[in-house]
Amino acid sequence: MTNIGIWGLGSMGLGMAQSLVKAGLPTVGHDPRGVVLDGAADLETGELDIAVIVVLNAAQTESVIDAILPSLRAGAVVVACATVSPAFARDMASRCKAREVLYLDAPISGGAARAAQGDLSIMASGPNAAFDTAQPALDAMARTVFRMGEEVGAGSAMKAVHQVLAGTHIATMAEAMVFGITQGIDPARFMEVLPQCGGTSWMLENRGPHIRDGDYTPHSAVEIWIKDLGIINEIATDAAIDLPMVQAALGGYRKAVEMGLGREDDAAIAKVYAAQAGVKLP
Amino acid sequence: MTNIGIWGLGSMGLGMAQSLVKAGLPTVGHDPRGVVLDGAADLETGELDIAVIVVLNAAQTESVIDAILPSLRAGAVVVACATVSPAFARDMASRCKAREVLYLDAPISGGAARAAQGDLSIMASGPNAAFDTAQPALDAMARTVFRMGEEVGAGSAMKAVHQVLAGTHIATMAEAMVFGITQGIDPARFMEVLPQCGGTSWMLENRGPHIRDGDYTPHSAVEIWIKDLGIINEIATDAAIDLPMVQAALGGYRKAVEMGLGREDDAAIAKVYAAQAGVKLP
Incomplete structure (x- = not known):
């Protein structure tokens, strides 16, 4: 079983989290505003295979990574969905790599309605191992995943x-x-x-x-x-x-x-x- | 039978003229560069029901109208296809009206390949009588005619x-x-x-x-x-x-x-x- 955590339950993130639950994947949601994810699993960050981050911008993405990286297990994958600069994505990937955590540079497109239907487009780049681990989550959240290669930043x-x-x-x-x-x-x-x-x-x-x-x-x-x-x-x-x-x-x-x-x-x-x-x- | 003259046999005009000939409409082509229209009919300007003008700009449109207006019969329709300002179109229409010639403000869209296939879009406005008279030519040249009302300038x-x-x-x-x-x-x-x-x-x-x-x-x-x-x-x-x-x-x-x-x-x-x-x- 693939365990998933998702950070940010805003207009995009909540719909994506619901798509993960609907797909039968054990999913825990985190949001500072106290938004609740129906059907959420009870999972510690150390049990996760995939950490999806769907926050507003680079600064919030960095805060989440700073907070969870010490707890993530080696081989887990961070799926970072905010629109950020390629340079920022490369910086986050190297911080994750230092802790043997994989990083998928995975910005999303499609709007809230498509997020709720598991119908997003994701433009993603990162190591093949990151794609392999993230696959169940990507399948549940997106209609189309454009694979932009192994270099973080291309997504x-x-x-x-x-x-x-x-x-x-x-x-x-x-x-x-x-x-x-x-x-x-x-x-x-x-x-x-x-x-x-x-x-x-x-x-x-x-x-x-x-x-x-x-x-x-x-x-x-x-x-x-x-x-x-x-x-x-x-x-x-x-x-x-x-x-x-x-x-x-x-x-x-x-x-x-x-x-x-x-x-x-x-x-x-x-x-x-x-x-x-x-x-x-x- | 509807007799048609077409002025301007450039990349758009030649294709449109060919579409008129293909539709079996008696058509005469005019071009200062000596471009020849295969299958053209032998028609004087005074015999025309429809005069299609497909030249580069307003100045060329005006020259053609100046040249042919004295010969056109009352009730004939000028179909003016160049991209011009609405004010220019209104000016030309009023000059035509003074000689009882109808005017269709009929800019085209779609490119040379679609012109040759009778597959253009035409955004046209003018009196209903102008649309009625021009109908056989519009049908032959265009896939879609957007009727923008009776006021010249709207097209x-x-x-x-x-x-x-x-x-x-x-x-x-x-x-x-x-x-x-x-x-x-x-x-x-x-x-x-x-x-x-x-x-x-x-x-x-x-x-x-x-x-x-x-x-x-x-x-x-x-x-x-x-x-x-x-x-x-x-x-x-x-x-x-x-x-x-x-x-x-x-x-x-x-x-x-x-x-x-x-x-x-x-x-x-x-x-x-x-x-x-x-x-x-x-």
Whole structure:
């Protein structure tokens, strides 16, 4: 039997934990806010084969690793799911390695609904032994695991590239929808026509309806992009490269936070563009 | 029988003309470069029911309309396919109306291959009588006609919105692919993983392979974006609105032209980002 611990029972982590329980895997959940995992097993950290860490960022990931590493057995695997820089992932992996703990650099993608259905995408890299040990958990949590090789950091690199695209596409969709309103094209018509054309994106089809319907329930919040595009910015600065599209998108998300929209759905970046253009959103 | 004339036998226009001939419609083609349309009918402009104009820009559209309007019969319809501003389309429509010629504001989307297969998307607006008369030509040229209402200008507005998305998505894909290379993700792996994720776009899937394969055969050239995003810029300036994503993308296309890449495929914007980042593309 594979024993699993999961740290962080937020919108993603709780769904992932539920998927692990549903798959019949003995799972214990940990969350500082006291969130309870139904059907959890009673497991000490020393009994775990897999420690899944699904917290907000690098700092929280590091705290969890600092806390559990002394208790984990040799050969256990840490599955680290937060969006972090490849350099940070390599640092954590080497700390784990010093204690004979395996490390899987395993950022996730797909949102809370897919997390609850065991339907995530995971972009993962690490030693084959880490993949082997983590397999039951990966199978339960994800529909697709993109294996990015044995080098820790490659998973986080692919996630960063994914976030360049996703964060920029949301901003572009919002800009285009507001531009359309200024030209007499209402958001409902926008959403009828453009998903059928070469101008579409996955994010347009997913987030566009939020603006059309005026529903900013935070499935994924504006402030996530401040964090994720901020990490990408750091990587780019370290590598001395320009990312003009990311810069333009990040400018919009920052203005959204200034307008008090940080906790709204990321489609609320449209409110920044609408305010500038002087148009009314639905 | 519906008689058709088509002006402009370039990469789009020739394919559209061939689709009209294939549909059995009497069609005459006109092109200043002497391009010949196989199977063309012998028709005077005064005999036409439909005049399709598929030239580069507003100035060329205006020249063709100036040249043919005196000869067109009352009730004939001009189908204007170039990407132009809504204001220009309204101006042309009113000139046509003064001579009892109908006007369909009918920008096209889909590329040369789909033009040749009668498989375009057309975003069209104009009087219902214009749609009725143009129907046989629209059926032959397009898979989908998005009817944007009776007001000329709405078709061009939707096309402008489409181009905001498409031009920005190409730049974003190129930026993300180059960023990936700096992080050790090669373009082949990029194209395997990202089309399956929430970061994908139609343009990523269509243009990404050009960069992966190092093939910049101009299916759609960089300089098209200087023109189309330039038109969008003009519209935005007139309306006093900012389009930060468009500005960022246009900056990249302009640098591509400065690098002598104007006639290459628009995926060549990746060469701008690669030069800046100091990485080698395939």
